[in-house]
Amino acid sequence: MMISGGGGGGGKSSWSSSTSSWVPTTSVSASGKRIQREMVELNNDPPPDCSAGPKGDNLYHWIATIIGTPETPYQGGIFFLDIKFPIDYPFKPPEVVFKTRIYHCNVDPDGRVSMGILKDDWSPALTITKVLLEVRSIMTNPDPYNAVVPGIAHLYSGDRAKHDDIAAEWTVRFAK
Amino acid sequence: MKFGSAFREYLQEEREWLVDQKCAHVEYIRLKKVLKTCQKDTSSSDNKDQLCHCQSCPLCDQQFFSELMKEASDVVGYFSSRVKNLLHLHIATGMQRYVLRLRQCFKDDRQALTQEGRILIEYIAMNAIAMRKILKKYDKVHSSVNGENFKSRMHAEHIEILHSPWLIELGAFYLNSSGLDSCDLDGVYGRFSCELNITKAVMTLVLPDSINLEHDLTCAICLDFVFNPYALSCGHIFCKSCACSAASVMIFQGLKAASPESKCPICREVGVYSKAVHMLELDLLVKRRCKDYWKERLAGERGDKLKQSNDYWNLQSTYSIGLM
Structure with missing residues (x-):
C-alpha cells in the first residue's frame, strides 16, 4: 500500500511460500500517513462519548476514552483504552485494551477486547472511529455467545439484574 | 413533456x-x-x-x-x-x-x-x-x-x-x-451536469428527473484521493496499490492475480478482483488537477513496486539455492 509520499522504506515484506501468499505490509510512512488522516477525521467528527489521540509523540500508540452509555450499568463511568497500531496497519487490526477495569463478558481480565472486527472480520477499510463505535456498541449490547469470560456471559444470560448490579458496582469502583 | x-x-x-x-x-x-x-x-x-x-x-x-x-x-x-x-x-x-x-x-x-x-x-x-x-x-x-x-x-x-x-x-x-471543474450538457429530457470538488474528493453527476449521483473519490484504505484507481466488480474504487495490498498480491502482479476468495474491503464480497476496471480517465483527471500529489504518489508506488519485486526475487533465489 502506498500513501502520498510513502516511499519503499520501513516495512518488511514477507512471503509464506516460494510462489504465493504474500503478506502485505506497508512502509512506516504509509501507515503513519493513514493514522494521521484518521486522527484528523476523529478531531473533525468525533464519535459520540468517545475521544482518542496519540500518547505523546508515538503515532502508533493511542489513548482513547469512552464515557459509559446512559441506561447501561456502565453509565457515568470514564473508561480508558490503550490502542496499539501494528506497523502494517491498516492491513492488520489494531490492538485495543481496556486500561480501566470493566465487568464485561467480551473483555478478558487483562482488558483485551474480543470483537470480530479486531480479529477475522478486520478490513483495511475500517477506522478507529468505527472500532470505538463498535466497542461502545458491545458495552450497550454484550455478546454472550462469543464471550472471553464465560462466567460473566452465563450470569448475563441467566440473571441479567445481578449482572447489571455487579457491572454498575465495578463502574463506581474503577471508572469514576 | x-x-x-x-x-x-x-x-x-x-x-x-x-x-x-x-x-x-x-x-x-x-x-x-x-x-x-x-x-x-x-x-x-x-x-x-x-x-x-x-x-x-x-x-x-x-x-x-x-x-x-x-x-x-x-x-x-x-x-x-x-x-x-x-x-x-x-x-x-x-x-x-x-x-x-x-x-x-x-x-x-x-x-x-x-x-x-x-x-x-x-x-x-x-x-x-x-x-x-x-x-x-x-x-x-x-x-x-x-x-x-x-x-x-x-x-x-x-x-x-x-x-x-x-x-x-x-x-x-x-x-x-x-478542462474545467464542471460542465453542462443538454439532452432530450433535461439537463446533465458533472462537477468535481477537489477538496472533498467528490464527483457529482446531475441527471434529469432529479437524479443526483455523488461519487466519493477517496480510497477507503489510504483515506486519500484515489491514485491509479481500480473499480472492483462490486463498484467500490481503490488505489491500485491499496487494492493489491488488501488482496495480498504484489503491485507488479496486479489485481488479476488476487485469489477468488479475496474480499472487497468495504462490502466484503468475494471474487470482485478478477474483473476490476482500470479507471484511466479518472487517473488522468487526478493527474491534471493535483499534479504534485500525483507525482508524489507515482514516485511512492514505483518505490514500493521496486522493493516488492526485489524482495520477491531475493526470496525466489534463496529458495532455489536451497538455503531455506
Missing part, C-alpha cells in the same frame, strides 16, 4: 446516431402496456382506483421482471463496451496515439468523441429513468414492494444502471475534455 412521449422521441433520435444492432434499451412503452393490461384484467368493478392488490401478479410477473433484468443487463453491457471503446480512443498510447494524432490533421476526432460521450450519457440516463418509472408504476398497480425489491436484486447482481464505474469514467472524460 410526459416521460412516455419524451422516451419515444428519444428512441427515434437514438436510431439516427446509434446505428448498432447490439444497442439495447428498456422496453418502457411495451412494459407499460403490460401493466395497463394487468390493471384492467385484475381490477374488481367496485375498486375505484382499479389497482391489482396482489403481492405477485401471475399476469405480468412471468415476463415483467425476467425481461427487465435482461434489458438492464444488456443496457449496462452495451454502455460499458461503448464507453470502453470511446475512452480507449481518448487515452490512446504508443503507435495508436501517433495514428490518432495524424488523423486529427484531417478530421476533428475530439469533437466526435465529445458528441459520442454526450450520446452515451443520455442513453444511460434515459434508460435509468425508464427503469425507475416502470418499477414505480408496477408497485403502484400492484400495491406491492416487488419493484423496490427488484432494485435491490439488481444492485446485488451489479447491473444497476447508474452504478457502473464507466459512468464515473465518462464524467471524468467530460471534465478532462472541458
Whole structure:
C-alpha cells in the first residue's frame, strides 16, 4: 500500500511460500500517513462519548476514552483504552485494551477486547472511529455467545439484574 | 413533456446516431402496456382506483421482471463496451496515439468523441429513468414492494444502471475534455451536469428527473484521493496499490492475480478482483488537477513496486539455492 509520499522504506515484506501468499505490509510512512488522516477525521467528527489521540509523540500508540452509555450499568463511568497500531496497519487490526477495569463478558481480565472486527472480520477499510463505535456498541449490547469470560456471559444470560448490579458496582469502583 | 412521449422521441433520435444492432434499451412503452393490461384484467368493478392488490401478479410477473433484468443487463453491457471503446480512443498510447494524432490533421476526432460521450450519457440516463418509472408504476398497480425489491436484486447482481464505474469514467472524460471543474450538457429530457470538488474528493453527476449521483473519490484504505484507481466488480474504487495490498498480491502482479476468495474491503464480497476496471480517465483527471500529489504518489508506488519485486526475487533465489 502506498500513501502520498510513502516511499519503499520501513516495512518488511514477507512471503509464506516460494510462489504465493504474500503478506502485505506497508512502509512506516504509509501507515503513519493513514493514522494521521484518521486522527484528523476523529478531531473533525468525533464519535459520540468517545475521544482518542496519540500518547505523546508515538503515532502508533493511542489513548482513547469512552464515557459509559446512559441506561447501561456502565453509565457515568470514564473508561480508558490503550490502542496499539501494528506497523502494517491498516492491513492488520489494531490492538485495543481496556486500561480501566470493566465487568464485561467480551473483555478478558487483562482488558483485551474480543470483537470480530479486531480479529477475522478486520478490513483495511475500517477506522478507529468505527472500532470505538463498535466497542461502545458491545458495552450497550454484550455478546454472550462469543464471550472471553464465560462466567460473566452465563450470569448475563441467566440473571441479567445481578449482572447489571455487579457491572454498575465495578463502574463506581474503577471508572469514576 | 410526459416521460412516455419524451422516451419515444428519444428512441427515434437514438436510431439516427446509434446505428448498432447490439444497442439495447428498456422496453418502457411495451412494459407499460403490460401493466395497463394487468390493471384492467385484475381490477374488481367496485375498486375505484382499479389497482391489482396482489403481492405477485401471475399476469405480468412471468415476463415483467425476467425481461427487465435482461434489458438492464444488456443496457449496462452495451454502455460499458461503448464507453470502453470511446475512452480507449481518448487515452490512446504508443503507435495508436501517433495514428490518432495524424488523423486529427484531417478530421476533428475530439469533437466526435465529445458528441459520442454526450450520446452515451443520455442513453444511460434515459434508460435509468425508464427503469425507475416502470418499477414505480408496477408497485403502484400492484400495491406491492416487488419493484423496490427488484432494485435491490439488481444492485446485488451489479447491473444497476447508474452504478457502473464507466459512468464515473465518462464524467471524468467530460471534465478532462472541458478542462474545467464542471460542465453542462443538454439532452432530450433535461439537463446533465458533472462537477468535481477537489477538496472533498467528490464527483457529482446531475441527471434529469432529479437524479443526483455523488461519487466519493477517496480510497477507503489510504483515506486519500484515489491514485491509479481500480473499480472492483462490486463498484467500490481503490488505489491500485491499496487494492493489491488488501488482496495480498504484489503491485507488479496486479489485481488479476488476487485469489477468488479475496474480499472487497468495504462490502466484503468475494471474487470482485478478477474483473476490476482500470479507471484511466479518472487517473488522468487526478493527474491534471493535483499534479504534485500525483507525482508524489507515482514516485511512492514505483518505490514500493521496486522493493516488492526485489524482495520477491531475493526470496525466489534463496529458495532455489536451497538455503531455506
